[in-house]
Amino acid sequence: MRPIRHRRTTPFRFAMTTHTSKPSTRTSLSPGRFRLPDIPQREPDEVTQFNQLTRTGHAHHLIQHLGNPETTLVGADRWIIAEPGTFRELARYPDLLIAFNVFPDLYEASNGYIISEQGKPPDFVLEVASRSTADTDTGAKREDYAKLLIPEYWRFDETGEYHGARLAGDRLAGDMYMPMDIDELSQDVLQGYSRTLNLLLRWERGELAFYDPATERHIVTYTDLRIRAEIAEARAETAEARLQAERAARMQAEARVRQLEARLSQPDD
Known part of the structure; x- marks a missing residue:
């Protein structure tokens, strides 16, 4: 392709805008409009x-x-x-x-x-x-x-x-x-x-x-997301293991209390 040497098509100067402002007018998406070809196959x-x-x-x-x-x-x-x-x-x-x-x-x-x-x-x-x-x-x-x-x-x-x-x-x-x-x-x-x-x-x-x-x-990158997901999964597993350990300890304590209460309820010889 031949690059332009001494020609510039107008208008291409533009006013600086913020990234959050909305564009004003737009071209119609009517059928038959100009469409660019695909780029060449890359080397x-x-x-x-x-x-x-x-x-x-x-x-x-x-x-x-x-x-x-x-x-x-x-x-x-x-x-x-x-x-x-x-x-x-x-x-x-x-x-x-x-x-x-x-x-x-x-x-x-x-x-x-x-x-x-x-x-x-x-x-x-x-x-x-x-x-x-x-x-x-x-x-x-x-x-x-x-x-x-x-x-x-x-x-x-x-x-x-x-x-x-x-x-x-x-x-x-x-x-x-x-x-x-x-x-x-x-x-x-x-x-x-x-x-x-x-x-x-x-x-x-x-x-x-x-x-x-x-x-x-x-x-953020894909690697960051994967690491964050792995951290979240590890934290969830740790929390679940903690809950299971607490549940097991509570059940063991409750069983011990029942044993002691049962002994207290027995008459002395």
């Missing part, structure tokens, strides 16, 4: 995207953490375009897309994110590095996401081998991206703050992680 080396986002449940738990599912979109592997008719000029499909105050049902109906249809660009996109996409992630995609006026563009590299950095983020300034600060908390942990999500993104020993700065804790 075998792009399994890192599955490992970092799907296997860990990040997308699901971001949905739970961000809330407002009626107007908050967490998607992946579908095209972003400016408007119908510009697909051949500028179209990208990020590994992760997040948009607030939009219409998730339009995203499904269009099989992708059409900016003119949603009334604003996505707020956040992320790419996970692979050998086949490395140069594009740091070059053409960075240019194109800026042209689409997406406020934040993040890149995660499991090894640091492909992007040249294990974690990187850009914030839109005008129509250009400016790098965000990435802090090295230790040899094994890098961290950057997403103002858009109000979350900390971390590279932790080759794993992608999202932290809530308010609690300084990792947002």
Whole structure:
């Protein structure tokens, strides 16, 4: 595909809104409306995207953490375009897309994110590095996401081998991206703050992680849910065992009382 070099379709500038406000107008879901094609089949080396986002449940738990599912979109592997008719000029499909105050049902109906249809660009996109996409992630995609006026563009590299950095983020300034600060908390942990999500993104020993700065804790993951379920089960078993032990002790005590009462009721010899 040919990226746009000197053209920007309007209108794509948008007013900043809160994550809880509702979008105003929407495009009709009438039959015969424009629908984007499916993305190409991924290369075998792009399994890192599955490992970092799907296997860990990040997308699901971001949905739970961000809330407002009626107007908050967490998607992946579908095209972003400016408007119908510009697909051949500028179209990208990020590994992760997040948009607030939009219409998730339009995203499904269009099989992708059409900016003119949603009334604003996505707020956040992320790419996970692979050998086949490395140069594009740091070059053409960075240019194109800026042209689409997406406020934040993040890149995660499991090894640091492909992007040249294990974690990187850009914030839109005008129509250009400016790098965000990435802090090295230790040899094994890098961290950057997403103002858009109000979350900390971390590279932790080759794993992608999202932290809530308010609690300084990792947002809930499948592993967390499993551990919590195991803890709850263990507590329930402990409580049941305690009840059974108390019941057995009470029955034993009651039997002892009956024995003593029986002895007291017997006449002395």
